Amino acid sequence: MKKEIPQLQKQDVGGAELPYLFYDGGPRQILFTHATGFLPWLWHPIIENFVPEHSAWAPYICNYRSCNPHEGGLAWSVVAEDLATFCREQKIKNHLMVGHSMGATVSAIAVGRYGLVPRAMVLIEPIFLPEQFYEMTPSLEAHPLASKSIKRLNHWNNEEEAMSYLKSRSFFSSWDPEILHLYKQFGMEKMTEGDMRLTCTPESEAAMFMGGWCCNPWPLLEKISCPVLVIEGGKSTNIGLVDIQRAVSMLPQGKYESVADAGHLIPMEKPAEITRIVKDFFSTIA
Numbered sequence: 001m002k003k004e005i006p007q008l009q010k011q012d013v014g015g016a017e018l019p020y021l022f023y024d025g026g027p028r029q030i031l032f033t034h035a036t037g038f039l040p041w042l043w044h045p046i047i048e049n050f051v052p053e054h055s056a057w058a059p060y061i062c063n064y065r066s067c068n069p070h071e072g073g074l075a076w077s078v079v080a081e082d083l084a085t086f087c088r089e090q091k092i093k094n095h096l097m098v099g100h101s102m103g104a105t106v107s108a109i110a111v112g113r114y115g116l117v118p119r120a121m122v123l124i125e126p127i128f129l130p131e132q133f134y135e136m137t138p139s140l141e142a143h144p145l146a147s148k149s150i151k152r153l154n155h156w157n158n159e160e161e162a163m164s165y166l167k168s169r170s171f172f173s174s175w176d177p178e179i180l181h182l183y184k185q186f187g188m189e190k191m192t193e194g195d196m197r198l199t200c201t202p203e204s205e206a207a208m209f210m211g212g213w214c215c216n217p218w219p220l221l222e223k224i225s226c227p228v229l230v231i232e233g234g235k236s237t238n239i240g241l242v243d244i245q246r247a248v249s250m251l252p253q254g255k256y257e258s259v260a261d262a263g264h265l266i267p268m269e270k271p272a273e274i275t276r277i278v279k280d281f282f283s284t285i286a
Contacts, residue, residue, distance in 0.1 A: 003048040005041060008060065011089055013082040019060040020086070025052040029095035031087065031118075032058040033103025035265070036212075037149060037205035041186040045178050045271045046098075049279070054096075059086060061103070063204040069140050069150060073210025076102065080109035080215070084116045093117065096282055100124040100267050102208065105217055112220025120227045120285040122278050125236060125264050127212060128247050134216035146209035149202055156196040162188050179268045221250040228253060229281045231274075234260035255281075 003023065010017040021040045030050055032043040040058035047056045065082075067074035083106055087093070097118045099107035104126035110116040140146050156162035163184055166172045172180055188196045228251045232244045248254035257277060262269045 003044075003051055005044055011086050013085040013089070016065045016082065018064050018082055018086050021056075021058045021060075023047055023051045023054075023056040025050075025055040028054045029092050030054045030056045031092060031095055031097050031107075032056065033083070033097070033099040033107050034058070034061065035101030035103055036145075036208045037062075037200050038100075038268075039183070039186050039199065041182050042179055042268060043098075044182060045176070046267065046275050046278070049275045057086075057090060057092065059083070061106070062200040062208070067204070067207040067211070069146060069203055069206035069210050072137075072214070073146070073207035073212075075211045075214040076106050077109060077113070077215040079211070080106040081114050083107065083110040084114035087116055094119050096285070097121040098124070098278055099126070101127055101264065102212065105212070108217050108224060109215055109220060111226075112217070112223040113215075118226055120229075120282060121224070122229045122231065122281060124231045124266055124274065125233060125238060126217075126230065126242070126244075126247065127238075128217055128221075128242050128244075129212075130241070130243075131216060131218055134213060136213060138213065140206060140210060143206075143210060146206040149209060150206035152198070152202040152205070154198050154202050156188070158194055159184070159188075159190070159196060162196040174263065174269045175265070176269065176271050179271060183268075218247075218250070221247060221254075222252065225252055227255070227281075227285060229255045229257060229277075231266060231277065232256070232258050233262040233264055233266050233269075234258050235262060236264045238264055 006021050008019050010019050040060045043058045065074055095118050097107050104123035187199050189199050230248050248256045259266050267274050
């Protein structure tokens with residue numbers, strides 16, 4: 001039976017309100033954090049497999065704080081601290097965590113630096129860049145991802161044109177159909193004139209990318225004492241850039257798994273596979 005998608009709520013995290021989805025369920029708690037420029041709603045096909053046994057939260061990490069991509073963006077250390085504050089305010093503790101890309105990285109920083117104590121974590125394609133990258137302060141124009149995202153197309157005349165655009169792009173061609181539908185439903189908003197725009201604007205996405213340079217996560221990994229499963233896409237474009245095996249070796253209870261026929265966006269491409277892997281891993285946690 002399909003679960004209803006809850007209404008977006010907001011939590012004060014100190015100087016800002018962090019939007020989130022909450023799925024009311026059992027006493028076991030699980031927190032899902034999404035990738036840069038994406039949405040908590042895309043977790044829905046995965047979350048509904050954990051409710052009602054679990055209560056689940058999925059924050060919306062986009063433009064909840066004022067940030068300028070030309071002035072360093074929104075630092076991921078700030079997002080991580082906000083995530084820790086969010087969990088305290090929501091009374092989330094001894095919980096499970098599932099993070100993808102940026103969401104995986106800020107989750108690791110929240111645990112390693114800001115005192116969050118989960119029972120176990122799944123980090124899907126975390127962005128642990130080579131350490132020398134964190135010594136750099138690139139401009140927006142020099143950032144390989146922010147410079148592209150700020151130029152992203154952000155206007156369609158109607159819903160049909162928007163969906164045709166999504167289906168025509170190779171970027172979305174491997175996505176699960178339900179995830180693609182959710183992206184169109186929640187990742188694009190209809191303006192009063194009937195045209196469509198991105199919910200997380202190109203400027204906000206670029207600001208999030210820019211914020212990723214601020215905090216080197218590598219020294220924090222050894223401080224994450226809980227069991228951690230790190231998942232890598234076998235076709236990920238980050239292979240060769242992000243040394244996942246090194247990260248696993250630095251985690252006191254790190255474990256590695258690969259999804260052979262998936263890229264960086266594993267939850268969007270293989271939600272059923274991610275659900276199975278996460279469930280199997282969490283079933284081993286006391």
